[in-house]
Amino acid sequence: MEDGGGRQRLDLFLIWHSVCSKIADWTVKRYQRMKRAITRIALWVMALGATLFLCHASARLEEAAKNSPAFDDGLPPFSHLVLYSVYLYDPASCDACINNLRQIDGSKQEWAMETKAPPTATPTWKDIMPYLGRGTNSVRPYCRLGGVYIIRDMQTYPTCSVKGHKLE
Numbered sequence: 001m002e003d004g005g006g007r008q009r010l011d012l013f014l015i016w017h018s019v020c021s022k023i024a025d026w027t028v029k030r031y032q033r034m035k036r037a038i039t040r041i042a043l044w045v046m047a048l049g050a051t052l053f054l055c056h057a058s059a060r061l062e063e064a065a066k067n068s069p070a071f072d073d074g075l076p077p078f079s080h081l082v083l084y085s086v087y088l089y090d091p092a093s094c095d096a097c098i099n100n101l102r103q104i105d106g107s108k109q110e111w112a113m114e115t116k117a118p119p120t121a122t123p124t125w126k127d128i129m130p131y132l133g134r135g136t137n138s139v140r141p142y143c144r145l146g147g148v149y150i151i152r153d154m155q156t157y158p159t160c161s162v163k164g165h166k167l168e
C-alpha cells in the first residue's frame with residue numbers, strides 16, 4: 001500500500017513536471033518569436049528613418065546651394081552643411097542675431113548718454129528696454145538659434161552665446 005502511494009506521488013510529479021516544462025517551452029518560444037519580430041520592426045523603422053533623413057538632408061542642401069546668399073562666402077565647412085541639414089545652423093539667423101546685437105549696443109549707448117554712466121557701468125535689461133525699439137512697447141530681442149544675450153559693460157560689445165554671432 002505504501003509503495004502504491006509512492007508511485008502515485010511520482011506519477012503526479014511527472015505530470016506536473018511535463019505540464020511545467022511545456023509551459024516553459026511555450027513561453028520561451030513565444031518570447032523568442034516576439035524578440036525576432038521586435039528586432040525586425042526596429043530594423044525596418046531604422047532603415048526607413050535613415051532613408052527619410054537622407055532624402056530630407058539632400059533636399060535641404062540643394063535648397064541651400066540654390067539660395068546662394070545662405071552660403072555666400074564660398075563653400076561652407078562640411079560640419080556647417082550637416083548642421084544646416086538638421087536645422088541646427090541657419091546662416092540667415094546669423095545676420096538677424098548680429099542685427100539684434102547692434103540694436104542692443106545702440107540702446108546701451110543711448111542709455112549711457114542719458115544717464116551719464118561711466119564706461120565701467122553695466123546696464124540691465126530694464127535700463128535699456130526703453131531704448132530698444134519703440135518706447136514701452138519694445139520687445140526684448142531674441143536669438144533665433146536660442147543663443148543667450150549678455151549686455152556687458154559699456155566698453156564691451158553685447159554678446160550672444162552662439163558661436164559666430166558676434167559684433168566686431
Ligand SMILES: [Zn+2]
Nearest residue numbers: 097143147165
Ligand atoms: Zn545669436
